Amino acid sequence: MTYVKSTFRHPGLPKNELGYTVDYYEGSLSTLCAGCGHDGISAAIVQACWELNIEPHKVAKMSGIGCSSKTPAYFLNNSHGFNSVHGRMPSVATGANLANRDLIYFGVSGDGDTASIGMGQFVHVIRRNLNMVYLVMNNGCYGLTKGQDSATADAGSKSKAGSVNLFESIDLASLAIELGATFVAQSFSGDKGQLIPLVKAAMSHPGFAFINVISPCVTFNNNPGSTKSYDYVREHMETTALMDFVPIAREIKANYEEGSRENLTLHDGSVISLRKLEKDWDPLDRISAMNAVQKSRINGEILTGLLYVHPETTDLHEMIKTSDRPLNSLSESDLCPGSDALAKLNASLR
Amino acid sequence: MTYVKSTFRHPGLPKNELGYTVDYYEGSLSTLCAGCGHDGISAAIVQACWELNIEPHKVAKMSGIGCSSKTPAYFLNNSHGFNSVHGRMPSVATGANLANRDLIYFGVSGDGDTASIGMGQFVHVIRRNLNMVYLVMNNGCYGLTKGQDSATADAGSKSKAGSVNLFESIDLASLAIELGATFVAQSFSGDKGQLIPLVKAAMSHPGFAFINVISPCVTFNNNPGSTKSYDYVREHMETTALMDFVPIAREIKANYEEGSRENLTLHDGSVISLRKLEKDWDPLDRISAMNAVQKSRINGEILTGLLYVHPETTDLHEMIKTSDRPLNSLSESDLCPGSDALAKLNASLR
Amino acid sequence: MAINDFVVRFANVNGTGSASANALFTKAVFRMGVPVTPKNIFPSNIQGLPTWYEVRVSEKGHLGRREGIDLIVAVNPQSMKKDYADVHAGGYFLYDSSKPLPPGYVREDITHIGIPLMALCNAEYTDARQRQLFKNIVYIGALSALLDIEFAVLENQIAEQFKGKEKLIEPNIKALNIGVKYVRENFDCPLDIRVERRDLLGDKILFSGNSACGLGAIYAGATVAAWYPITPSTSVVDAFAKYAAKYRVDPETGKNNYAIVQAEDELAAIGMVMGANWNGARSFTATSGPGLSLMNEFLGLGYFAEVPTVLIDVQRTGPSTGMPTRTQQSDILLAAYASHGDTKHPLLFPASPKECFEMTADAFDLSERLQTPVIVMTDLDLGMNDHVTEPLAWDDSRRYDRGKVLTSEQLDAIASGSMNGNGRRTSSPGLPGRDGSDETAGEPLQQFRGKFGRYLDIDDDGIPYRTIAGTNATRGAFVTRGSSRDEYGTYTEDGDAYRRNVDRLAKKWATAAELVPQPHFYQEANAAKDGVIFFGTSIFSAEEAIGMLSEEGIHLDAMRPRGFPFSKRFRDFVSAHDRIFVIEQNRDAQFRSLIMIELGVDASKLVSVLNYDGTPITADFIYRKIKGNLAR
Amino acid sequence: MAINDFVVRFANVNGTGSASANALFTKAVFRMGVPVTPKNIFPSNIQGLPTWYEVRVSEKGHLGRREGIDLIVAVNPQSMKKDYADVHAGGYFLYDSSKPLPPGYVREDITHIGIPLMALCNAEYTDARQRQLFKNIVYIGALSALLDIEFAVLENQIAEQFKGKEKLIEPNIKALNIGVKYVRENFDCPLDIRVERRDLLGDKILFSGNSACGLGAIYAGATVAAWYPITPSTSVVDAFAKYAAKYRVDPETGKNNYAIVQAEDELAAIGMVMGANWNGARSFTATSGPGLSLMNEFLGLGYFAEVPTVLIDVQRTGPSTGMPTRTQQSDILLAAYASHGDTKHPLLFPASPKECFEMTADAFDLSERLQTPVIVMTDLDLGMNDHVTEPLAWDDSRRYDRGKVLTSEQLDAIASGSMNGNGRRTSSPGLPGRDGSDETAGEPLQQFRGKFGRYLDIDDDGIPYRTIAGTNATRGAFVTRGSSRDEYGTYTEDGDAYRRNVDRLAKKWATAAELVPQPHFYQEANAAKDGVIFFGTSIFSAEEAIGMLSEEGIHLDAMRPRGFPFSKRFRDFVSAHDRIFVIEQNRDAQFRSLIMIELGVDASKLVSVLNYDGTPITADFIYRKIKGNLAR
C-alpha cells in the first residue's frame, strides 16, 4: 500500500512496567473503512496488551479471512501473525498452540468467518478448550465481499442490498456456553471502558476465552433496519456489570447478595470485579447464564459483559498431558530413539 | 455382495391403507454387524412408513458416509437414495428438497458424520428449517473406521482402543434446540415402542425434525466403560412420555395439569399423545426443554421422547417463497423469458 | 494527432463514487459509435485505497488492454507519483490544482492540465457529500471538452441514469458544465487526442461477463442457485437474482419459479447444487479459486456418481488468496482433473459476454446430457468489466436437452419388454434425444432386457440412463453412491465390475469431446507452418498481436479452443503445424499441459506465451514474445 | 513338485478372528527363511462379509501378487463358489467337511481336502467363541502338515504371542495338533507343494508400510500429529501413537513429548499441521484420497505462504469413495498440483516399508528445507500389508535439517550489519546449513542489508529465510498470509512484486528437483534402446516381469523414480531411450502426465502399462503388456 504511517511519537507517553509506551503495541496503519468498528477493537487490544505488560513477541495473532481478519496487521507489529484461510483459523491456532504452549494466542475472526464457513472448527476448538482468546468482530454481514447477510444477522434486519434476512440468527455467545466454553463475554466495539478489561480478562483466562464483540460495519450494515448498527446497539444495550481490573488476588465468592460487588479471581491471580445488576445473576452458573442470554434475546436485547466464566479449567495441553517444555523447543536428543532402539525393534520383527 | 435375500413372504401379512404389506417397505439385506443398533432403527423406519401409509417412491433417502449412512440401502427399496460424501448430507438434502418440495426427505447420519465433519452443515440446515427428517444413529464412535471416539462420546467413556475420551461430549439434541430446531426428539434403537411413533411424528412435522437415536455399536462401543452401550443406556434411560399414535385430529392444548395426558396436534392433523411425567414439563416451551436436557445431562441421564416441538413452523420454501409446483416440474415455458425479452434487454445495453 | 486511438486512466480513491462517473465516460464513447474497452483495477478493500479505471478507445476495434497512458485523471494523492510516471511522453496529466502540485512534478515531455476541482465544487456546493461526488462529474465534463465528446450524449446518459429522481439531473448537468467551462477558458480544446463520431458498433452492446452468465442461467432454465460470496464471482449470482426477480416471479401467485440459497461455504454450495440436479432441477453455483479447491471432493462424487452439475469459475490471481481483485487463467489444471482418483471434467472457455451467456446455457445441456459436472472457465477481466459484445440471441425453438432421463412409462415398458419376450413393440415410448424429441424410437428400451440398470451402457456412448426420485412407484429406484457399484447400482468391490465402470466413464469422456463447443478457427484452411492457440480473455490482445505480426508479413494460423476435452478438429490443428504458440495467463502453462496430457503430442512444438502478473495480457507483450521466439 | 513356490489363499468371513491365525502361517514361512508375501483383500465393512488373505511363497524372492491359486482354504460359504473356481488345475481345495459340500463341487482337475473343522472343534471345545476361534488354528495346524511347515516354528510363535497369558498357549497348541493329526491320518503329507527351510532372508524383517511411516515420523522428531480417521491411512497414526507412547514419554515427569489430536475433519487436520509447523514444531498428518481432496485449499496456502507441512497419502481406489479397501496409485496428479492457481508440491514414492520409514523422515527435512508441503505417496498395498524388507537403519550422527530458520542472534546481527555498515564480521553467527551446521559462515546475513525480509532470495536458490514466533522481541516479526506480499512480507497488489514472488517459487521448484530422493537405476550405464519406469508398489511385479523378459533375451533399462520434481538424472534416462514403458496402477497414466508436463518430452515414446482394478499389479500382467507392445 502507498500509505506511510507517521512516525511521530508524543515524547511524554507513559510507560508500562516493561518500560514500553503504548505505541510499541500498535500495528500498521489500518486500511479498513473510516469509522469501521473493527479499528476500535484493534485499539482496545493494543491498550489491553500495554496495560497487561505483555511482551508483544510472546503473542501470536491468528485470523481467517475478512475485514476483521485483516486487523492482526493493525495491532502488535512486534508479534508474529498468521492470516490463514477463510473459516479455518481455529485449526491453525490449535496447531500453533500445540507447538508452543508458552505464547499467548490471540485469534481474531468475523461473523462470516466463524458462524458460516468456520462453524465446524469453532465448535471443536471450544470442545478442546484450547488456551486462546477467540474474538469475533461481529457486524452481522460479510464486509469484505460487500455486505451480504451473515448467519448472525438477526431475522428481519435489512442488508445494504435491501433484502430482508429470513433466517433465525445464530447467537455465538449462547452457542459457546451451550458447547461448554469456559469464558464467554460479549461487548461493543464502541465501548472501550467495557471492552479493554474484558480483553485483559480473556488473555488471563487459562483456557478458551470467547469474546463476541458487536462491531458495526459502517459501510454495509449501518442502515436503520439493521440490528447491528450503532444506533440500534446503543439503544438496546444492557450492561450486566461495571468492570474494573484490579491486579491484586482476592478470594473467589460463588454467591453474593444482589446489588453488591463480586470479585472473580482468575487463575493467574488477577481479579475482575462485577457489579451485579440483575436479581439472580451468577456468572459462575452456566444454566442461569444460558437462560439470561435466551431471555435477553427474546427481549431483543444484547447482554454485554462477562456472561459466564469457569475459572478453574483444564486446557488441551493438560488434557493430553504434553510436556511443560514447548514441543517446538525439543531437540534430537529428546525426540529420536536412536539406532539401538531400532535394532531391538528390527529383532522383534523377525 | 454375495448375499441373496430370501424372497419368501408370509402369505397372511396385514396390508395398510394403500394395500401394501410391510415387506414392501423393506430394503436389501443389511451388511452391518449382527446386533448393530442401526438395523433396529432401519426396522423402525420400515414399520413407521408402513403405518403412515406412505408411498415409498415419494420418499428420498439421504445419507453421508459411515455404517449408519449405509442403512438407506437397508430400508425402502422402492425409494431413491443418495449415499453422498462424509458429513455433507445436509447440503445434498437441501438441494434435493429445493428441487422437489413434494417428496419426503429422510436423512440418516452418524455421530461422526454429523457432530464432527458435518457440524457446520448440521447447524445451517437447522437454521434454514429444511423440511426433512434428520435422524442420527448415535453410537458415540466411528464404527466404519473401527471405533475411534466421536464428538458425542461422553467424557470419561472408554473406546474399544482402550483410551479414555477426554473431551466434553456434544449433546446434539440440546444443540439442536439451542439453534432453533422446531422438532427435537431423542430415543433408543432398542425401544421400538417409543421410536416408531417418534419417526412417524417427525415425518409428519412440516419443518426440520431431528431425532437423536442412541444406537449402540456392538462391535466397538459396547464395553462397560462406554456410556453408549446397551447396558448403560438401559440403566440410565428416563422416558418423558408414553407414546401412542392416534390418527384423528385433536385440538392442541398448550398447558395441562401434571399427570394428565397431552395431545399435540401436528400440522397434518395427526396427533401424538404424551403422558406427562415431570412436574413442570411443557414440550412447547423451548427454554424449559433446554433446561430439562441440561439437568438430565448433569444427572448423567439421557432424556428420551419428544423434547421440544413447535408445530406451526415456516420451512425454507415458505421463507423464500418458492412456487408450490416443484421446481423440477417446471418447463421451458415457465422458465425461459424468450427472445423478445432478450431484444429489450439488448436495447437497454446500448 | 490521435483520433479514436488512445488510453485514458482514471486514478481514484476506492469508495468515493468515482466508478459511476467514470462509467459515464466509457458509455459516451460507446454511444459515439467508437470501439471502447474499460478495465477496473481495484483493490481487495472497501474504502480508501487506490483504484484505477483504464479506458482504451480504438477505432480499429482493438479491445485488449494497451500499455502506455495518453491521458491520466490523477485525483488520488496516494498513487499520484506512480500515475505521473506512467503517462507516456507527449501525454496529458490532469490533476486537481486546488492545491499546488508537490515539488518534483516537473516532466517536460507531458502536458499538465490543472483543474481546481475541489475549489470549483466547494464554491458551487455546500453539502460535503455533494462536493465529493460532483468532483467526479466535473472532470468528466472537462474531459468531454478536452476530448471532443458530444455533450448531448452525456446529457442523455444523465437523464436516463436519474429517471425517477429527476431533481438530480440538473445539478449533475451543472457539474458537467462547470468542467466544460473551466477547460474551455483555460486550455485550447479539443486536444490532439480526441473522439470522433463513427458507426463502427452496429447493434453491439456493452455488457459484463458475470451478468451474461447469470442471464444465461435464467435462459437455460436453472431453478436452483446455491453459492457462497467470493470476489470476483459474486456478481454472477447477483445478476441471476436480479433477472430472476424480473422474469421468474409467477404473475398470479407472486411466488418464485426459482430458489437462491446463500450457503454456509462452498462445500455446502456445491452439495446443494448436486442434490438439486440429482433430483431433476437445473442448478448451478459460481465461485473462484479458493472455492474451487474446497469443491474438490464433491466434484469427484459428481464424476463418479454421474450427477449433473454446473459450476462457473470466475478465475482470479492465485495461488491461495493471491490477489483477489486481479485476473488470471490459472485454475485450469485443477478444474480439468479436480479430485482424487482418475477424474476428468469438461470445461468451457468463453471469450466474450456473449459467449458467457451462450456457454452458461450450453453447460446445463452438456452436464445433463453427459451426467457429469461441467465447469465454465471465465475470469475477473471478462466477468467484472464491461465489454463491447454482439447482442445476445436466443432461439425460441430451442428445447433444453435434459439428457437420458427415463419416464415412468419408459420404466414400465422396460419391464414389460421382458415379460412379453418380443423385442419390437411399436407402442413402446422412445428415449429422449438431444433435442428432447423421441429420436431413438424405443428400441434401446429393449436392450435393458426387462430390467432397468442405472449404469448399463445401452447406447455404446458411455452415457447411462438415469431416473429421478418419485417417477415410478415400483421401478427405477436405486441408491446413488460415490462407491463402486455394478451396472444395476448395487454396491460391489469386484475388480472387474469396477474396471467395466471406469472404462465406460473413459468412453463417455471420448463422447464428450465432440459434444463440447468446438474450437473457432481463423482460417478456412491451414496456410502457415506455425500456429497460435489462445482462449478466453486473451482473445482481444491475441487478435491484435496477430494483426501486428501479419502486417510484418508474419502469418500464423490461429485456433481459439472453446471446450475441453479436445475434439478431432483440435487434434488436427495441432498436428498440422510444426510450432504452435500457446498464449495463456498463468505461470505454469496449464493449458499446454492439458494438450500434452490429452493428445500426447510432442511438447517441444508447443511454445508458451505466458502473462501472469494479474493484469490482462497486452498485444505488445504477445507480439514481443512471438517475434522474439521466431527470431531464434 | 513345487518347493517354496506356490500361492495359498484363505477365504474367510470378516470378523471371525481369522486374520491373526492366517498371519501365523506367513510368519512361519518367513521364519523358515523363505521369501513370503501376504495380501489382505478385505471388504469395507466390519463383520460378516467375505475377506481373503493371499500368501505367495517364492524361493526366487518374487514378492508381488501372482495370479492362480495353488491351495485355497475355503471356509466362507458366501464366496465358496468363486473360490472353488479360482483354484488352478492341479491345485488343492481345503474345506470344512463337517457338512457335505453342496452339489456341483465336482472338479476333476483339483484335489479336495475335506477337514471337519467345525465337528473337530465342537468335539473339543464347549464355549461357542472358542469353537469359532480355534477352527482357524486347526486349519493352520493342518496346513503345517500338508505343506511341511516345521511345527516347532509354529509352537514358538504361539508361545511369543501369548507371553503373559500363558494358559492360552496350551489350548492353541492343542488346536494345531488336532489339525496335524487329522490330515496325517486322512491324507498323505506333505503335498507336492511344500515349504523347505532356507536361509534366503538374512536379517530382513516383516513389517507394514504404515507402521514404518509412523515410526519414521517418530525418528524424524515429529511432535504434533493431527488426523482424521480414514482407511487405509488410519494405522499410520495408530503406529505413531503406539511408538510415541513407547519412546516419547518423559521418564521423570511422565509427560508426553508429543501431541496427537483427532481432528473434526481433514481440513482441520491439515490446518493444525500447518499451524504447528509454522510455529516451529515438526508436524504431520496422514490421509487417503477423499481427505486429500479436502486439503486442497490448505495445500495451496502452504505452497504460497511457504509453510512446511508433511502429508502422508495412503492411496486407495478412487474416485470419490471408490473402493476404500482396495489399492491404487491414482492421487498422483492431484497431489502434484493440488489447489487452484499455479501450485506444485514435491512428492516422495516409497516402494518398501524401509523406504516408508526413510522417506517419512526425509519428508520432514525436505519440507523444512524447502518451506513447502511435501507429500509421501504410499498406498493400501504397501501400507496395510506386511512385507519382507531390509532392517530399518538410523545414523545416530544424523541431524535434523530444520532449514533456513533465523535465530535471535542472527536477527540482531542482520540489523547491526547495517548499522556498522561493513559487510564482514567474523563474529557474526552463520546460517543453518543442510546438516544444521553453520556451513554458510555468516556472509548471507550481510546480504539482508540491515533489514530482515521474509521473502528475500538471499542464496539465489529461491528459498527465503523464516523466523518463528517468539524468537526476538523487536526483530523478525511479520504476518504470514496467503495473499500477495513483497519481499518484506507486506501485503501488496503490485503486479511486479507478485511476479517476482512466483518466479522465486519457480526457482525454488528447480532447487527441489535435486534435493528430493533420486531415482534408483537398475544398470550402471544404459544398455538397451528401450527403458521401463515404475514406482511404489509396482516394484515387486515389475522386477519379476523384467526378469521374465530378460530370460527371453528382451533386455530393458530400468529406472525407479523416488521423488518429484524430476532431476537431471531422471531427464537423462528418459532422453536416452527410444521407447519407455511407464508402469502405473491407475487408469489415466497420471505419472506419465507428470513426465510430459515437467519435462516436455515427446509423449509418443512413453508407453503406458496400466493396472487399475484395485488389486495389486502382477508380473504376468506387466509381462503380457510389454511383450504385446514389443511384438507390434
Ligand SMILES: Cc1ncc(C[n+]2csc(CCOP(=O)(O)OP(=O)(O)O)c2C)c(N)n1
Ligand atoms: C474459501 C473462501 N470463500 C470465500 C471467500 C471470500 N470472502 C472473503 S472475506 C468473506 C467474508 C467475510 O465476512 P466476515 O468474516 O464477517 O468478515 P468482515 O469482512 O465482515 O469483517 C468472504 C466470503 C474467501 N476468501 N475464501
Ligand SMILES: Cc1ncc(C[n+]2csc(CCOP(=O)(O)OP(=O)(O)O)c2C)c(N)n1
Ligand atoms: C472425507 C472423509 N474422511 C474420512 C472418511 C472415513 N470415514 C468413513 S465413515 C467415518 C466415520 C463414521 O462414523 P459415524 O458417522 O459415527 O458412523 P458409524 O459408522 O459410527 O455409524 C469415517 C471417518 C471418509 N469416508 N471421508
Ligand code: SF4
Ligand atoms: S466494509 Fe465494513 S467491515 Fe469492512 S472495513 Fe468497511 S466498515 Fe469495516
Ligand code: SF4
Ligand atoms: S461396526 Fe458398530 S456401527 Fe458398524 S455395523 Fe458394526 S456394530 Fe454397527
Ligand SMILES: [Mg+2]
Ligand atoms: Mg462480518
Ligand SMILES: [Mg+2]
Ligand atoms: Mg457413529
